Amino acid sequence: MRYLTLYIEISVLCVMLLVIIALQSSVRLNNPNYKRSYINAVVCTMFYVSFDCISRVASYGKGREYIDLLYVFKSMYFVSETVMGYLWFVYFEYVLGKGEEYQKRKEVLNSIVMFFVFINFFICVINSQTGIVFYYDKDLTFHLGSHYVLQIVLAYIYLITGSFQAFSKLFSSDEVIDRRKHATLAVVPFIPILFSIIQIKFNWMPLISASVTIVSLLIFFATQEDLISKDTVTALNNNREFMRRMYDEVAKLRDDNFAVIYLLVFEIDKIDVIGREQGNDEVGKKLKAFAKIIEDLSVDANRKAIVGRIKVNEFALFMKIYYRESEPDKQLYEERAIIRELKSDIKNAVARYNAREEQLYNLDVNIGVSRYKIEKNGVPNCFKEAEENMRKDRISKEQIKRAVI
CATH class of the missing domain: 3.30.70.270 (Reverse transcriptase/Diguanylate cyclase domain)
Structure with a gap:
């Protein structure tokens, strides 16, 4: 049970940190589309961490009596991971100065991500019977399935695309602050991927949830000048x-x-x-x-x-x-x-x-x-x-x- 307590404590801390940065970024109005994209990504990340914690709690105690519900929560965790990846990609588009291009392609991109979400949902439905992505054994121990890589692809394809776009912008930026920002965006998507691999070995720790929270903080610190339009001392435009x-x-x-x-x-x-x-x-x-x-x-x-x-x-x-x-x-x-x-x-x-x-x-x-x-x-x-x-x-x-x- 001490592992469950640790899991809950870390997850609650992650959610609280996400709430704080969401509130901080919404205090001073800047471009509404820009800010909204960040808030949407952070809120989805909160749900992602919450589903991870709920599914972990559900696997203890009376989990055997509600095994179907346990699969539902874990499936929602994976589906929210796909949505989260896309919403962070949208924010990357605004940060990299491609907001107008995104607005023109918004309907097409939304249709594509909805297709990915449907595919993910369909895979989760099949998984409940076959365990191709994840499964629980008779002791309710979580295991990854043989096709878990499909989930990684669906969850991070957009983030990796945004990462490569940031990397290409890195060498064309003249200002130091922009180069630092683009370097951060180029690197941070790989942090949760790395921790998702590590968590395969250390399944008793919420490494992915902690890593996406850290990534959210790093992105906020790298792009807070973009998010916040008012000077903190004088309240004039920054x-x-x-x-x-x-x-x-x-x-x-x-x-x-x-x-x-x-x-x-x-x-x-x-x-x-x-x-x-x-x-x-x-x-x-x-x-x-x-x-x-x-x-x-x-x-x-x-x-x-x-x-x-x-x-x-x-x-x-x-x-x-x-x-x-x-x-x-x-x-x-x-x-x-x-x-x-x-x-x-x-x-x-x-x-x-x-x-x-x-x-x-x-x-x-x-x-x-x-x-x-x-x-x-x-x-x-x-x-x-x-x-x-x-x-x-x-x-x-x-x-x-x-x-x-």
């Missing part, structure tokens, strides 16, 4: 979500001749000094204060700007300006007037905050501005120009301070 929304607006700009996009980047000065001398609480206070300032001003006067925290001490804001004038010179003057007004409002709001709060270090912000140009690498170039102008603003302030001293 870097990935900010960039996604900016690229969406840039794509629309190509068909709009009466609008232009401006990018502003902000750097809170001396944030490292504040952290070193006053601690992280004061840093968080400064970050939240400035986040509230730009968030309030982004919607003021119908600006409808998008704001986000893109680095530790950097924020960004982009806004689409619609022309009221028709002549190019007047349009340029109109743009600059709007940006000057926004910068002035931000500086005034920061000054009011500093006057209101008693603090060792004032909230000091450097600002850089750039106008988006429709060109190859337009967004990265726009950021480079804005950050260069922000650097010039910082140097200018330092020179003024030295001159005053």
Whole structure:
């Protein structure tokens, strides 16, 4: 019975961990299809672990009296394994940037997986009489059948496909965080396969259930930036979500001749000094204060700007300006007037905050501005120009301070 207790304890722990990561990933909204695919995969994994535990419990005690029910629970365990593999594959599609392709092929892929589920169910029905996949002996000891490999193929064919897709993306990724993410997705599907082989020898431990839970955690840690769209400190858009929304607006700009996009980047000065001398609480206070300032001003006067925290001490804001004038010179003057007004409002709001709060270090912000140009690498170039102008603003302030001293 101590093995049964251990089995139950590990299974309950696995389910609790899965509940926690499901709740964590659903706290902050990102792309709904993206998030839904992850939640679906995690919930199915919970059922998978639960069926494993229930079938194990049922094999003890009065299992001999309910042998048919025991086969039903174990069959549901195997069927849910097939569904789980497919749902994780769907999530992989979104992570690898193939969400639109999946949406186009969704009906076909769903039909294929339903066929696989039917085949799996049919095999389980036959298995109840023949034991070709699994069977219980007279002592209710679980054994694998001669055709158990069929179950492995049905359960992991989709995951292995997703793994190879991630592996192919690994070498084409430019960013380190993307390479790490793709490397994780390429490797993790083989962990439950390995543990399923090990469990053949150590049948008294829920190795497969534990391994799929570990895999779920690894995937979450590797892709949490994709799942979570809000910065945990300021509740603004995080870097990935900010960039996604900016690229969406840039794509629309190509068909709009009466609008232009401006990018502003902000750097809170001396944030490292504040952290070193006053601690992280004061840093968080400064970050939240400035986040509230730009968030309030982004919607003021119908600006409808998008704001986000893109680095530790950097924020960004982009806004689409619609022309009221028709002549190019007047349009340029109109743009600059709007940006000057926004910068002035931000500086005034920061000054009011500093006057209101008693603090060792004032909230000091450097600002850089750039106008988006429709060109190859337009967004990265726009950021480079804005950050260069922000650097010039910082140097200018330092020179003024030295001159005053």
